[in-house]
Amino acid sequence: MASSVYIHIPFCATKCYYCAFNTYTFHKEQAKAYLHALRTEMELYASETEPLQTIFIGGGTPSILSANALSQLLTDIHRHFRITTDAEITVECNPGTVDTEKLRVMRGNGVNRLSCGLQAMQDETLKQLGRIHTVDEFRQSYHLARENGFGNINMDLIFALPEQTMDAWHHTLSEVIALEPEHISAYNLVMEETTPFYESWQAGELHLPTEDTEADMFQYTIETLTTHGYEHYEICNFAKPNREARHNLVYWNNQPCIGLGAGAWGYINGVRYSNIRGIAPYIEQLSHHNKPIADTERLTGHAEKAETLMLALRKREGISVEAYQDRFGEEIGAAFGSILKKWMDLGLLERTATHLRFTSRGLFLANEVFVELM
Numbered sequence: 001m002a003s004s005v006y007i008h009i010p011f012c013a014t015k016c017y018y019c020a021f022n023t024y025t026f027h028k029e030q031a032k033a034y035l036h037a038l039r040t041e042m043e044l045y046a047s048e049t050e051p052l053q054t055i056f057i058g059g060g061t062p063s064i065l066s067a068n069a070l071s072q073l074l075t076d077i078h079r080h081f082r083i084t085t086d087a088e089i090t091v092e093c094n095p096g097t098v099d100t101e102k103l104r105v106m107r108g109n110g111v112n113r114l115s116c117g118l119q120a121m122q123d124e125t126l127k128q129l130g131r132i133h134t135v136d137e138f139r140q141s142y143h144l145a146r147e148n149g150f151g152n153i154n155m156d157l158i159f160a161l162p163e164q165t166m167d168a169w170h171h172t173l174s175e176v177i178a179l180e181p182e183h184i185s186a187y188n189l190v191m192e193e194t195t196p197f198y199e200s201w202q203a204g205e206l207h208l209p210t211e212d213t214e215a216d217m218f219q220y221t222i223e224t225l226t227t228h229g230y231e232h233y234e235i236c237n238f239a240k241p242n243r244e245a246r247h248n249l250v251y252w253n254n255q256p257c258i259g260l261g262a263g264a265w266g267y268i269n270g271v272r273y274s275n276i277r278g279i280a281p282y283i284e285q286l287s288h289h290n291k292p293i294a295d296t297e298r299l300t301g302h303a304e305k306a307e308t309l310m311l312a313l314r315k316r317e318g319i320s321v322e323a324y325q326d327r328f329g330e331e332i333g334a335a336f337g338s339i340l341k342k343w344m345d346l347g348l349l350e351r352t353a354t355h356l357r358f359t360s361r362g363l364f365l366a367n368e369v370f371v372e373l374m
């Protein structure tokens with residue numbers, strides 16, 4: 001049973017040059033058929049959920065749907081799932097695709113958190129990234145969301161962008177802090193192989209900041225945001241007190257979550273699954289009332305322990321030694337004793353009274369460190 005649901009809306013106005021998420025150009029008719037298929041998928045999973053604590057409608061660009069379509073989607077969710085009264089319900093919104101009507105539909109249907117992709121506070125950078133909006137359009141969308149009663153807003157940012165200077169990143173952060181969002185996700189750019197960015201980079205047309213500059217940007221982000229009252233609670237995530245993303249904590253705690261939609265993945269009854277990525281085959285499967293699953297993997301024994309450790313170490317507090325023991329009936333050292341000792345000796349990991357967590361140095365090297373667990 002799961003008490004969290006992720007719903008994927010795989011449409012965007014155009015594709016950003018750096019993005020490898022499962023998204024396609026928006027077509028109204030296709031979106032209609034897609035929402036119909038999603039409704040069938042909800043039916044197929046309804047009995048596998050407990051009253052929902054978190055719902056995340058992500059993408060892609062969910063806010064590209066019309067107010068009518070959003071209303072239909074949210075009504076379908078309420079019809080198929082029981083939802084706790086204090087559930088966190090998030091929708092990803094792209095600047096330039098929201099208006100008062102859509103925001104009202106969302107508020108009226110229980111959406112209480114928005115996640116807005118901003119990325120950078122310079123118009124020329126937004127253009128270089130292939131974003132469809134300007135900084136001004138972002139500000140308008142943000143203020144409109146506030147005016148329509150949204151009191152819990154996340155902003156997504158990316159640093160270590162091509163040609164990005166430290167000054168530009170300082171400027172982005174200070175402008176964002178001035179807007180006082182409740183939550184900030186600051187990702188370092190990942191060069192995804194299937195993207196136009198990757199091609200240009202391989203062709204020598206894009207120049208990335210050096211690893212030292214990237215580390216300095218990350219360090220500066222942590223210092224600046226924590227000074228301004230944001231808790232650094234996960235490698236890339238910062239929140240005002242009690243504003244952590246509850247849905248994302250479900251992932252980092254390796255708890256069950258149902259994933260619905262093309263390319264979505266879920267984790268239920270010890271099985272991780274991922275859905276068919278293409279929109280047409282996804283719709284086709286659901287027209288036969290079949291779950292549109294492409295792959296499954298049963299996580300047992302060592303794999304589940306390693307994944308639980310890896311995900312929990314992403315949190316700044318690290319992994320609770322007691323929670324691990326409760327879940328697996330053995331001490332964490334039983335499976336990972338030698339590797340944990342090695343990381344501690346290298347100064348990458350430290351023990352607190354209740355947890356094992358990365359040191360600041362460990363945080364910078366997290367991705368390289370995780371490879372040893374796989």
Ligand SMILES: C[S@@+](CC[C@H](N)C(=O)[O-])C[C@H]1O[C@@H](n2cnc3c(N)ncnc32)[C@H](O)[C@@H]1O
Nearest residue numbers: 018019059060061094117156157187188189190
């Ligand atoms: C799945 S996207 C959806 C959000 C929304 N469509 C938007 O772009 O405004 C969530 C976030 O992932 C981040 N992201 C996407 N591709 C990335 C990449 N290659 N490297 C780092 N961050 C990336 C961006 O910050 C983006 O806002």
Ligand code: SF4
Nearest residue numbers: 012015016019059060
């Ligand atoms: S970053 Fe967001 S808007 Fe851009 S292509 Fe990816 S999902 Fe779509």
